[in-house]
Amino acid sequence: MVDLPRISNNGRTHTRLEKLSPRDAACNPLSILQNCKQTKGRPAFIAGPMVRYSKLPFRELVRNFNTDIVYTPMILAREFVRNDIARLSDFTTNNADRPVIVQVGCNNATDLLRFVDMIHPYVDGIGLNCGCPIKEQVKEGIGAALMSEPDLVADMVKVVKQKYGSSVVLETKIRIHSDINETLRFAKKVEASGVDFITVHGRTKNTRSSQPANHDAIKLVKENVSVPVVANGDCYSLEDAYRIAEYTGVDGVMAVRGILANPALFAGFDKTPWMAVEIFLHLAASYGLPFRITQHHLSEMLDKIIPRKVLKEMNEKTNLIDLIDWLDATFYVKREGEEGYATDVSPPWKKRKIIDIKY
Structure with missing residues (x-):
């Protein structure tokens, strides 16, 4: 018997x-990772962690x-292991939420091990964030701050792998250093400590996303690395x-x-297909x-996929009811169970006179 931090089932949550x-x-x-490369002849397609935005409905959408x-999203280990409210608000999952990797922000082996103890039965992997460049996180000694602490990261990895071995998949997500040799030394040290795979963001902590x-x-x-x-x-x-x-x-x-x-990026769509919008609306409301x-x-x-002036109208809505009413007034929005639900690629406009764009 184990204590569930929080489990969601068809939109209902309970402990x-x-x-x-x-x-x-x-x-x-x-x-x-192995099957995609060896059997499918392609890389594994991965939706990365996003602060606030890679929650359960979005995870289900991209699948x-x-x-x-x-x-x-990244979860702060020190809050999660000490605060029941943080556990209830930060992590929601269900049986369909697979495969899923939980990302953790942590700067000491004790909190990381306690975090892994609590959460590992509910996830398929745990990712240690060594790359977040947000100043507040760096000041706390987590995220990109760990890029200058290879021994600390190696110790954290080692503690987890010594206890759990292959039963817990552990990843580190890193950024690069200005001196690439420093990055290579970091990666090799973490590898020697037992990390299962490494994600590399090809920017330094000070490189602009542009x-x-x-x-x-x-x-x-x-x-x-191997x-x-x-x-x-x-x-x-x-x-x-x-x-x-x-390359x-x-x-x-x-x-x-x-x-x-574009949640349908890995399916080959160059822009968000309308079907993804309908699926997301269903999931957001359900959960x-x-x-x-x-x-x-x-x-x-x-x-x-829609003009800026129309997008501005939507962004001016201040509650979900008004937003849904606006969507229904502007598009033919189908609900789950209705004929044609989640089949359109282009937006099904009602106000066609304001639109003259090619999808």
């Missing part, structure tokens, strides 16, 4: 004691569109994913901003996603 069934071996991230592995990711650096990391490597940075299309994988030789490609804007998060997702998804 209870339950005997868990083992995780499906087919959802093991290492198996997926409809050829995404192999999905991450949760600057191109350094795929040469990612390639060098891949060539210098564990699987995932590339992160500048994946905005399926073509990008294949191009990055071919770097990595085992998987992670999209973050790209998949936030009770907060209004502002729902609105932001829709704003990101619709940005490239």
